[in-house]
Amino acid sequence: MQTKNILGIDVGATGIKGAIVDIEKGELIGDRIKLATPKPATPDAVAAVIAELLMQSGYDGAFVGCGFPAIVSHGVAQSAANIDKSWIGTNVEELLAKTTGLDVIAMNDADAAGLAEMRYGKGRGLKGTVLLITIGSGLGSALFTDGHLVRNTELGHLYLHGWVAEHYVSNTAKKKYEMSWVGFGKRFDEYLHHIDRLFSPDLVILGGGISNDFEQFAPYIDVKTKVTTAEMFNHAGIIGAALYAYEAKFGELEQNR
Numbered sequence: 001m002q003t004k005n006i007l008g009i010d011v012g013a014t015g016i017k018g019a020i021v022d023i024e025k026g027e028l029i030g031d032r033i034k035l036a037t038p039k040p041a042t043p044d045a046v047a048a049v050i051a052e053l054l055m056q057s058g059y060d061g062a063f064v065g066c067g068f069p070a071i072v073s074h075g076v077a078q079s080a081a082n083i084d085k086s087w088i089g090t091n092v093e094e095l096l097a098k099t100t101g102l103d104v105i106a107m108n109d110a111d112a113a114g115l116a117e118m119r120y121g122k123g124r125g126l127k128g129t130v131l132l133i134t135i136g137s138g139l140g141s142a143l144f145t146d147g148h149l150v151r152n153t154e155l156g157h158l159y160l161h162g163w164v165a166e167h168y169v170s171n172t173a174k175k176k177y178e179m180s181w182v183g184f185g186k187r188f189d190e191y192l193h194h195i196d197r198l199f200s201p202d203l204v205i206l207g208g209g210i211s212n213d214f215e216q217f218a219p220y221i222d223v224k225t226k227v228t229t230a231e232m233f234n235h236a237g238i239i240g241a242a243l244y245a246y247e248a249k250f251g252e253l254e255q256n257r
């Protein structure tokens, strides 16, 4: 029987994280490894760090899942907002398979995090339109309709007041423009109103670093959509990447059918 313990990797703008995941439980087995994202984060440099992470993990499976901070279509990176531009057009799966010797299934990082949150976290069992937004260096999105993922939605790149949304409100924008929580909260609320007008979600789940500080900016959020924070926060990207890889190979886990 195919093992349900899969290595999940989450490539971020500052760190590359990974752990072996028990995908039946949606939990990490053993330690979460975090290595610095190389600068510049070129394909070869990132691949070398992933090979190092694989070695440190002691993983002996045949394939891994890898969440990547860009549009990933049929294994190929199609954008590079928060990673080196030389990734555009790179086949992430082929490159990483060559460096690691394993089969690699790549997907957008927010899609991976959203999948984990829908299966094991706050979105569990929810029908309707659910949107996960990750707030980090960029703004990531994962859109679900009746539990099904609509991939690569990139809602952090919607335009808001003539700005790319993630340049207007994200962790990076907060630092760059020295925003207080009031300022950040108000901007994020504008973003949520825009999202609400377009998608009328039943629930918005916030993930990524800043979601940990939700209580600091929650008082300034008055959009009518229900907004909550992710349950798995730090691990969602890793867990979702592992689950996604498994299901890409073998179909949906039985317990979720």
Ligand code: BGC
Binding pocket: 068, 069, 070, 071, 079, 081, 082, 108, 109, 110, 111, 134, 136, 137, 138, 139, 140, 141, 154, 156, 157, 166
């Ligand atoms: C990228 C998305 C990614 C998000 C979070 C954005 O800049 O365009 O693909 O999901 O950052 O990493």
